[in-house]
Amino acid sequence: MRIDLNEIQHWIKQDSCILDLGCGDGTLLKFLIDTKQVKGYGLEIDAEQINLCIDKGLNVIEQNLDRGLGNFADNSFDTVLMTQALQTLHFPHKVLEEMLRVGKECIVTFPNFGHWKARYYLATRGRMPVSDLLPYEWYNTPNIHFCTFNDFEVLCREMKIKVIHREVVNEVSGQFLKDAMPNLFGETAIYHLSK
């Protein structure tokens, strides 16, 4: 399982009610159902990913996050999750606001565009970074709203969002450096938020 998903489980309570935005193939939701007996729904727009969720017997709802979460009531979920989807949204700040309305707590993970490799790539080649984690060219990438850890911190302050936990995880290298300088050496951020 992706390293950010592994970390998230510590913040999910037993038997809680979960909404997973951009749930992908449902790996995390299935894992949380199996290990924490959560109940919940995943929202997804990709047809093949929806099929994989159906194969797992998950409650998957085809819904475009950019159309908002207006169909979900205030505080109707214990936790609203969104892993590695923030950067694909047209209106990330509005979706965040909606997540905090619908969920008592939220968990958001996203790739750090301030990672040294991205900075190095841009600085030396003068071109938009392409890496194993973010393998797209600028014109075909689904990731249209990149941010750094620092950018996200600023957004949380501006939106008066409470940060319950923040974690930085690296898939492979830089385990030590990431703790010292997360915005330069951290690959993936995990934020646990509430209103």
Added chain:
Amino acid sequence: MPNSLPTSSVGFLHSVGIVTPQIIHFSEPLLLACGRTLHNYQLVYETYGALNANHSNAVLICHALSGHHHAAGFHSANDKRPGWWDAYIGPGKPIDTNKFFVVALNNIGGCHGSTGPASINPETGKAWGPDFPKLRVRDWVATQARLADALGINTWAAVIGGSLGGMQAMRWALEYPTRVRHCVVIASALKLSAQNIAFNETARQAIMSDPNFKEGRYLELNTLPRDGLAVARMIGHITYLSDFAMGEKFGRDLRKGSFDLGSDAPVEFQIESYLRHQGDSFANSFDANSYLLITKALDYFDLAREYGDDAVAAFKLAQAKFLVISFTTDWRFAPERSHEIVNALVGANKAVTYAEIESQFGHDAFLLPDQRYQQVFARYLNGVSESCV
């Protein structure tokens, strides 16, 4: 499977083959929602596949406005067309007859063999005609439950329906919560919109204004309101297709005549001829009183009416898991209507999966082959079959 079967038919390899309708009589009185009682009635139905030892793999197919019991396979080797949902029912198809025992019936009030307005009223010895009791969706569900009893089916693995059939499936989940494990609701709605009722009323007026309608007693007078019924079907048919689908299929192509200067030969567009053909063939196979009765049942349906108009409160009664499917260009039962179903199910904390299928074919898409629709349907039902123990 005999070799003489019509092999030219699409996907005959995966056909249930030749099927024979069966008839079952009920003499236990049925109290209808309108307050009247039907003392005797019969249902015509077909089954495909085999019921397993625990009777846990039965699937009910609920038909829509113009549907009937012949959902799959062929009635004879010379049959040109298979049942109306043959694209989805058969060995290896989404409703896989290798796994499920599929039951498809003609609802009462219909005109394909089950008791309806064209049947003889035993009290008068004449056709019921306009005197046939008004029906609501719950009446169909009640008769379907009796059919289930008669077939030894306590719990359906799934109740499945498109359009008006989806309304029956949802009503099943509320009326008999312990008898439905999965409810599949396709291109349907919690209730019809005003626009939908308007289309239905226009169709009904077309029938009733036909001089041969004779206040609904046309059978006694040995006539038929064919023209009115044909127009009713034409109106319906337009609303089942999308603007795009009609444009693609017919465009402004001419069947007859031309617009050449100096030519006054009558011009006929392909779409005109197609619609008339649809109307005429429907008028030869459908009973006008059934059409009136069934469209009224559609109009009256409102899943949440008796639950304080609160669909969330209604669905709280359900124990089934739901699969809801809609089609992007369906403007008769638009995706928004399915969103309402899904949102109410989420509000009631019920298990639901929802897919919005990209299709050009409007409401009719629910009957037509479509790769993604088939995948979603097949994968969901595969999970259902695995739980049939």
